[in-house]
Amino acid sequence: MSDFDLSAILGNPEYTAMLLHGIEMTFIIYACSWSMAMALALLLLALRLSPFRFGDPLVAAYVSYHRNVPTLVQLMLWYFGIFTLMPSGVAEWLAVHNAEAIFAVIGLGLCQAAYFSEDLRSGVRSVSPGQMQAARALGHGYVSAMRFVIMPQGVRNALPPLINHSVSLFKNSSLAVVIGASELTHAVKEIENLSFRTFEAYLIGTVLYLFFSLVIMSIGAYLSMRTDPARSARA
Amino acid sequence: MIHDMIVIVQDYWLLLLIGQYPNGPLGGLANTLILSALSIAFAFPVSILFALARLSRSPLLRWPVTALVYFTRGVPLLMLILWSYFLVPLLTGADVPSFVTMLTTLVVYQSAFLSEVVRAGIVALGPGQMDAGRALGHGYLGAMRFIILPQALYNMIPSIISTFVSTIKDTTLGYVINVPDLTFAASQVNNQLLTQPFQVFLILAIVYFAICWTLTYFANRLERSITRRRAGLSNLPSAALVAPSKIISEQL
Numbered sequence: 001m002s003d004f005d006l007s008a009i010l011g012n013p014e015y016t017a018m019l020l021h022g023i024e025m026t027f028i029i030y031a032c033s034w035s036m037a038m039a040l041a042l043l044l045l046a047l048r049l050s051p052f053r054f055g056d057p058l059v060a061a062y063v064s065y066h067r068n069v070p071t072l073v074q075l076m077l078w079y080f081g082i083f084t085l086m087p088s089g090v091a092e093w094l095a096v097h098n099a100e101a102i103f104a105v106i107g108l109g110l111c112q113a114a115y116f117s118e119d120l121r122s123g124v125r126s127v128s129p130g131q132m133q134a135a136r137a138l139g140h141g142y143v144s145a146m147r148f149v150i151m152p153q154g155v156r157n158a159l160p161p162l163i164n165h166s167v168s169l170f171k172n173s174s175l176a177v178v179i180g181a182s183e184l185t186h187a188v189k190e191i192e193n194l195s196f197r198t199f200e201a202y203l204i205g206t207v208l209y210l211f212f213s214l215v216i217m218s219i220g221a222y223l224s225m226r227t228d229p230a231r232s233a234r235a
Numbered sequence: 236m237i238h239d240m241i242v243i244v245q246d247y248w249l250l251l252l253i254g255q256y257p258n259g260p261l262g263g264l265a266n267t268l269i270l271s272a273l274s275i276a277f278a279f280p281v282s283i284l285f286a287l288a289r290l291s292r293s294p295l296l297r298w299p300v301t302a303l304v305y306f307t308r309g310v311p312l313l314m315l316i317l318w319s320y321f322l323v324p325l326l327t328g329a330d331v332p333s334f335v336t337m338l339t340t341l342v343v344y345q346s347a348f349l350s351e352v353v354r355a356g357i358v359a360l361g362p363g364q365m366d367a368g369r370a371l372g373h374g375y376l377g378a379m380r381f382i383i384l385p386q387a388l389y390n391m392i393p394s395i396i397s398t399f400v401s402t403i404k405d406t407t408l409g410y411v412i413n414v415p416d417l418t419f420a421a422s423q424v425n426n427q428l429l430t431q432p433f434q435v436f437l438i439l440a441i442v443y444f445a446i447c448w449t450l451t452y453f454a455n456r457l458e459r460s461i462t463r464r465r466a467g468l469s470n471l472p473s474a475a476l477v478a479p480s481k482i483i484s485e486q487l
Contacts (some may be wrong), residue, residue: 064448067447067451068400068444068447068448069404069440069443069444069447070403070404070405070407072407072408072410073407073418073436073439073440074440076436076439077433077437077439077440080425080432080436081432081435081437082433084432084433085433167308167309171309171310171312172311174311174313174314175311175313175408177313177411185317188317189317199321202314202317202318202321205314206314206318209309209310209314210306210309210310213308213310
């Protein structure tokens, strides 16, 4: 620490290339798992709201599993466990195509879907039932009432927890390092191993994570502001 | 496959429960639970101080703690663990066991999250309680100690239990710096068996699920009874019953 020197890392093209690759992988993992989680969450929500009798307990069990088992253990179960049970053709294909990142996306995405679907459910539940009755009275069918009346309000109600959980997902993408995905934390550890500049390497990693977390939070705050009904009433 | 899992549990239950304890350091499930309990025990008083600092009028108290809380919430726990892994030995100048490193990290991390819970609990009480306390002749500290905190903390018991659940889940990250906890013990079992990773990690998931689900269930029951009791005491209209308490817990 006596000779603190950030340029020893940032000035070295090899290290900056590793950092950039790490950031890129982190964002690929984040974007893929976020999209997967959101799509699955909407599916889980539809299942829960549907008249299908087993939908509710099925989704409740899914959510309960993913909320009560540590994400790290879920990733390990996928990468060290389920990976080995796959038919050899699939496993070989995955091994060639960056299996670590694929399983990180699957594990994080499945887990995050549980949180997203709960956020959306409480958002939809806080829309007053009169809205549905009014929409039906105006001639909307169930699907179209959901699409144009209930969901827009429900998603807006759910925005604050959705933003919080999006930030959590971004931070949790660092867990992928445990199963060997070459994301940002992995890059930081590699640079530390090569340069012996522990303090500088962790400082750069921390600042990057903090910066991107704040960016995601600001995008969320912007969306909340844009969808605020008080604001559109003024406009 | 279920038969395989039963055999694994029969062969390795002691390792999973207490690690290599008599012959080595305490580990396994016992270590996971001790680490979580100690983290919450240390984080609890710190989080009350943090919450009071964030509610204080003095910017000198408010700003640094607010910055710390935002920092802690914006950085992955894994990064904080790596920081402690490198900083704690540097600051103490001693060879620190990974258990202590993990404990230090978790105390800082959970204090930041728990302080938000405590702050929400104090804010939820409303300013009237403090005014009444002051009117009765209590000073700020006296009113906090005898009027605000007892009520706020009582209301916050379910949230504190859910923070405990997140702490149990957070301890798994100690795996990265070789804390001998349950996850570590399971990976040891996996390394000895080599052929049944799915079964081993499924057992691990089931054990964590059983513990965390039980605690969550207990917290939810307690939450309902506390809401009912408080509503009964103050004869609130039934609408107050459905107001959900804000449980701020980190997912991991």
